[in-house]
Amino acid sequence: xxxxxxxxxxxxxxxxxxLLLDYVHEQRLKSETVEDxxxxxxxxxxxxxxxxxxxxxxxxxxxxxxxxxxxGLLFVRNIKTxxxxxxxxxxxxxxxxxxxxxxxxxxxxxxxxxxxxxQKGYFExxxxxxxxIDNIVTGFSPDDVKALADNIVTILETVRNMTQxxxxxSMNNAxxxxxxxxxxxxxxxxxxxxxxxxxxxxxKKGLGFMITFLKNLSKTSIxx
Numbered sequence: 001x002x003x004x005x006x007x008x009x010x011x012x013x014x015x016x017x018x019l020l021l022d023y024v025h026e027q028r029l030k031s032e033t034v035e036d037x038x039x040x041x042x043x044x045x046x047x048x049x050x051x052x053x054x055x056x057x058x059x060x061x062x063x064x065x066x067x068x069x070x071x072g073l074l075f076v077r078n079i080k081t082x083x084x085x086x087x088x089x090x091x092x093x094x095x096x097x098x099x100x101x102x103x104x105x106x107x108x109x110x111x112x113x114x115x116x117x118x119q120k121g122y123f124e125x126x127x128x129x130x131x132x133i134d135n136i137v138t139g140f141s142p143d144d145v146k147a148l149a150d151n152i153v154t155i156l157e158t159v160r161n162m163t164q165x166x167x168x169x170s171m172n173n174a175x176x177x178x179x180x181x182x183x184x185x186x187x188x189x190x191x192x193x194x195x196x197x198x199x200x201x202x203x204k205k206g207l208g209f210m211i212t213f214l215k216n217l218s219k220t221s222i223x224x
Contacts, residue, residue, distance in 0.1 A: 075082070117123060140148075148155070161167060189197065197203055 162171075198207070
């Protein structure tokens with residue numbers, strides 16, 4: 001073997017030895033890092049353990065090793081359930097991320113709508129409405145409310161009949177006529193003039209209406 005070949009082999013061995021030394025040095029650094037980390041965790045764990053023991057002692061809480069073992073076994077036995085629960089929570093968080101913009105838009109629209117209601121006076125109207133209810137409650141006794149409950153059907157039927165188109169038109173005409181009558185300048189009628197006026201077609205028709213109304217009212221009262 002020539003000296004050149006021997007030198008090349010020596011060089012290769014030197015390079016391999018350098019690589020080996022670098023690897024050993026790197027492993028030593030990693031080992032020291034791990035040892036330091038373990039030492040740090042040991043200190044932290046000891047502090048946490050001491051603090052936990054102190055807090056448990058302050059709150060008179062006693063832990064049995066068997067119970068802790070049982071808890072660990074229970075956790076391991078239900079690890080699939082725990083994973084499923086975490087997956088559900090993760091899916092719920094993803095859903096919340098997707099729904100949050102929609103909820104935000106809904107809240108903005110609701111806030112705008114409430115602002116419109118406030119400007120239109122809805123809330124002021126409701127406050128005054130509550131005052132009406134309060135006046136009703138304070139102005140009527142329980143017996144009055146009971147009487148109202150007993151007669152509510154009759155009251156509603158009366159209101160329904162009064163709100164029929166024909167009845168509303170008649171009441172509106174009566175209000176218009178009354179408002180047009182000059183109550184301050186009502187002419188005086190003598191007996192003769194009144195009797196003469198009674199013979200007019202309008203008065204005869206009015207008297208006929210009144211007599212018919214009273215007769216029907218009398219029949220209704222008798223039947224009831």
